[in-house]
Amino acid sequence: MSHYNTTNKANNEVMAMSFNGHTxxxxxxxxxxxxTASDLAKALSYKNSKSVTNLFNANSSEFTSGMTMVTESVTNGINGSKRKMAIRIFSLRGCHLIAMFARTKVAKDFRKWVLDILDREVSTPAIEQPPAITDADWVRYSRSMTIPEMAQLTGHTEQQVINALHKVLGSKVPTTSPAPVMTPEMQYALDQFWGFIATQDIKALNHSHKPHELAISIPEVYELAEPWQLPDTSLLYKALRLSTTPRFYRANAVIASERTNRSRRVWIFIKSFGQTAIAKV
Structure with missing residues (x-):
């Protein structure tokens, strides 16, 4: 797996990444x-880029200019000459949308992989609010994604997603549902996660400048651990929302890191007053 911090990288620089055994x-x-459409096809287990192109052409109205564009690529021609050709490329959000339309067996895993990369991105300027999402974006997301998925992709809270959908769609979005239940599997995942955090230097993981908060980058934690030390993220994300010590506050918030002074997407938890950060682990 590659390092994903693209800060100070030059335009058109090529960076190797690994997914499902593919570079x-x-x-x-x-x-x-x-x-590129070619690498996206490789990741999604299509034979060639034509399948990705067909998915895009069939759903082109769903994509914004921030999701896909046509750019020039220079390749080796005859006798060492250079030949320019136009290719279509997709941003991470564009890759995620293509994967939503894909029906291959690895599409689900690829979507999770892309979202994990989005979590790791720290190249944008420090901001207090998530980036603006257009009305067309919300309509498109509502057709194929759950509210938690939309929250994770956009960096909004689930309540912000609900409010935005209500405003754009003009119909009431249910805001109440049965209270989530902490299953034994989720409790084990939670204990496993905080147990690992307790073995680390908390100050080195905390990106918040507020003394009562823990602001943790989940992908950063997973980079420190062996695969067997932490649970599957799909289960952990559900469990962390039910965490009480420290108490869950917000998922996928973008803040200016106290440690690096750069923006970082983090999960925020509230420490128990008068107690250490991970008091009950």
Missing amino acids: LQSIIKDGQIWM
């Missing part, structure tokens, strides 16, 4: 990661 050559443009 993907991503392109850096304006500090963001983009993938």
